[in-house]
Amino acid sequence: MEAFRASMRARNLEWLTSTMRPMVTGIIALTALLGTGLVTKADAQNGSNTIVVRARGTAGGESISLRVDNSTVATWSLTTSYQSFSASTSLNGSITVAFTNDGGSRDVAVDYIIINGETRQSENQSYNTGLYANGSCGGGSNSEWMHCNGAIGYGPVSNSANSIAVRARGTAGGESISLRVDDTEVATWTLTTSFQNLSASTNLTGAITLAFTNDGGSRDVEVDYIVVNEETRQAENQSYNTAFYTNGSCGGGGYSQWMHCNGVIGFGNVTGGGGGPGPMPSFFVGNITTNGNVRSDFLQYWDQLTPENEGKWASVEATRDVYNWSGLDRAYNYAMENDIPFKQHTFVWGNQSPGWINSLSASEQAAEIEEWIRDYCARYPNTAMIDVVNEATPGHAPAAYAQNAFGNNWIIRTFQLARQYCPNSILILNDYNVLSWNTNEFIQMATPAVNAGVVDALGLQAHGLESWSVNDIQSKLNQVAALGLPIYISEYDVARTNDQEQLNIMQAQFPLFYNHSSVAGITLWGYVVGSTWVNGSGLIQSNGTPRPAMTWLMNYLGR
Numbered sequence: 001m002e003a004f005r006a007s008m009r010a011r012n013l014e015w016l017t018s019t020m021r022p023m024v025t026g027i028i029a030l031t032a033l034l035g036t037g038l039v040t041k042a043d044a045q046n047g048s049n050t051i052v053v054r055a056r057g058t059a060g061g062e063s064i065s066l067r068v069d070n071s072t073v074a075t076w077s078l079t080t081s082y083q084s085f086s087a088s089t090s091l092n093g094s095i096t097v098a099f100t101n102d103g104g105s106r107d108v109a110v111d112y113i114i115i116n117g118e119t120r121q122s123e124n125q126s127y128n129t130g131l132y133a134n135g136s137c138g139g140g141s142n143s144e145w146m147h148c149n150g151a152i153g154y155g156p157v158s159n160s161a162n163s164i165a166v167r168a169r170g171t172a173g174g175e176s177i178s179l180r181v182d183d184t185e186v187a188t189w190t191l192t193t194s195f196q197n198l199s200a201s202t203n204l205t206g207a208i209t210l211a212f213t214n215d216g217g218s219r220d221v222e223v224d225y226i227v228v229n230e231e232t233r234q235a236e237n238q239s240y241n242t243a244f245y246t247n248g249s250c251g252g253g254g255y256s257q258w259m260h261c262n263g264v265i266g267f268g269n270v271t272g273g274g275g276g277p278g279p280m281p282s283f284f285v286g287n288i289t290t291n292g293n294v295r296s297d298f299l300q301y302w303d304q305l306t307p308e309n310e311g312k313w314a315s316v317e318a319t320r321d322v323y324n325w326s327g328l329d330r331a332y333n334y335a336m337e338n339d340i341p342f343k344q345h346t347f348v349w350g351n352q353s354p355g356w357i358n359s360l361s362a363s364e365q366a367a368e369i370e371e372w373i374r375d376y377c378a379r380y381p382n383t384a385m386i387d388v389v390n391e392a393t394p395g396h397a398p399a400a401y402a403q404n405a406f407g408n409n410w411i412i413r414t415f416q417l418a419r420q421y422c423p424n425s426i427l428i429l430n431d432y433n434v435l436s437w438n439t440n441e442f443i444q445m446a447t448p449a450v451n452a453g454v455v456d457a458l459g460l461q462a463h464g465l466e467s468w469s470v471n472d473i474q475s476k477l478n479q480v481a482a483l484g485l486p487i488y489i490s491e492y493d494v495a496r497t498n499d500q501e502q503l504n505i506m507q508a509q510f511p512l513f514y515n516h517s518s519v520a521g522i523t524l525w526g527y528v529v530g531s532t533w534v535n536g537s538g539l540i541q542s543n544g545t546p547r548p549a550m551t552w553l554m555n556y557l558g559r
Helices: 002-017 326-337 355-359 362-379 400-421 439-451 470-481 499-515 548-557
Strands: 049-057 065-068 071-077 083-089 092-098 106-114 118-121 150-156 162-170 175-182 184-190 198-203 205-212 221-228 231-232 263-269 285-288 343-349 387-390 428-432 456-463 487-492 520-525
Touching: 049 065, 049 071, 049 092, 049 362, 065 083, 071 083, 083 162, 092 106, 106 150, 106 362, 118 362, 162 184, 162 205, 175 198, 184 198, 184 362, 205 221, 221 263, 263 400, 343 362, 343 400, 343 428, 355 362, 355 400, 362 400, 387 400, 400 428, 400 439, 428 439, 428 487, 439 470, 456 470, 470 487, 487 499, 499 520, 499 548
Parallel strands: 285 520, 343 387, 387 428, 428 456, 456 487, 487 520
Antiparallel strands: 049 083, 049 106, 065 071, 065 092, 092 150, 106 118, 162 198, 162 221, 175 184, 175 205, 205 263, 221 231
């Protein structure tokens, strides 16, 4: 275990101290933004464009107009509740939404627009002449509000192509590499023994992988970095590399620019930024909140915090567009004040999601999922880890609303959004029964997202293992570890009301998790008798008196 921790410290140091190499020369830049914040007109598309605008007024009766290159496409009158308005147009210029009848108590909030399925949030736009700021109209940006007659600019109907450049070489010459976005091949190149700068353009916006495809003989590939729309992403900063040869086999590595075997390096997604989280926390043994609060004795026992229910979507946004952050604020602020890692649980889950999400259209569901993730990340930017998708194994609790919103690619797309808005968090795919009955089903479900390079770690809930042998658990843990990602034991408990039985199971199982080379941290799921998810799993009485398993655990941890 000490060797594993030393490797984690070395990895963190490498991450923090690595510097960006010079940018690749000769890349054709994308069209620059105009000074107004609107971009130049995109090339014309064939066919009709669909544009959806979600907006409301504060008084009711406000009028807004959708325009493309100053041609009015549609005009709508608002109510005081958010409504989604749709229009189609064959125009292909710059899009604005204009407020045209300012007066009295009228104001307009434009939540977002959706252009051919792509959501553009109003507060992300740099042009808003209807915002009242600094004592006058027209001087604002990055806001969904229009107080004055004016317009918000949303860029062109169709986005320009994304440029991706790869700097790589072979060791023998003749090595073949392929650039892929969401498993669609964009370009294939043959390498020489000198570094080359290889360029491609694509309209795809998904997960980027670079694959070595003809391993054999003395062939090896060294990838220095890639450049995505002028952003450099170093190969050695990426957490996913199935082509790296380590510990006597292929596929178990990361954080290397070398590919020895047929496999891929994952570089994050095109539009959400690259390539991997910030430094992993030091190995921890943490716990959860108790009845929505953090007990005064928490730090006496634990060094990582997860909210039990306060971070679930239904707890935060039971009513659409009405947030209750109070529980999350308490937990997050406690972790920040005491310098311990905070894990969000959870973004997208088929259970404990708000009921209103199920009645929306697919485009609205997609926009609301993005809004939920974006607003969480903006409020809690120092979240160390996130259970991004929870219990997605078929037969468990996959989020039907997310699949309806994004299609069969919904797990990958959800992780891409999490990376876009929480770029420094460790993104986790979490599930239950992985260490008992559903190991193979979990691996089958997880593999596409793991191969896409969007998942940073795997979370294995560890409820209900009391009757399983240590050998069985270890065998299944090893199967999951073969996917090549760090593992968090995310919800461990021992549900036995008999003190001796609980102690015996804890003594047998906990060291297996604690000493496994792939396990990067353990979170127990409650510790106070009478205030845990399952009867018998408490470790101390409410007055602080420990049960024997707790006494043993604290001695084992030296706490």
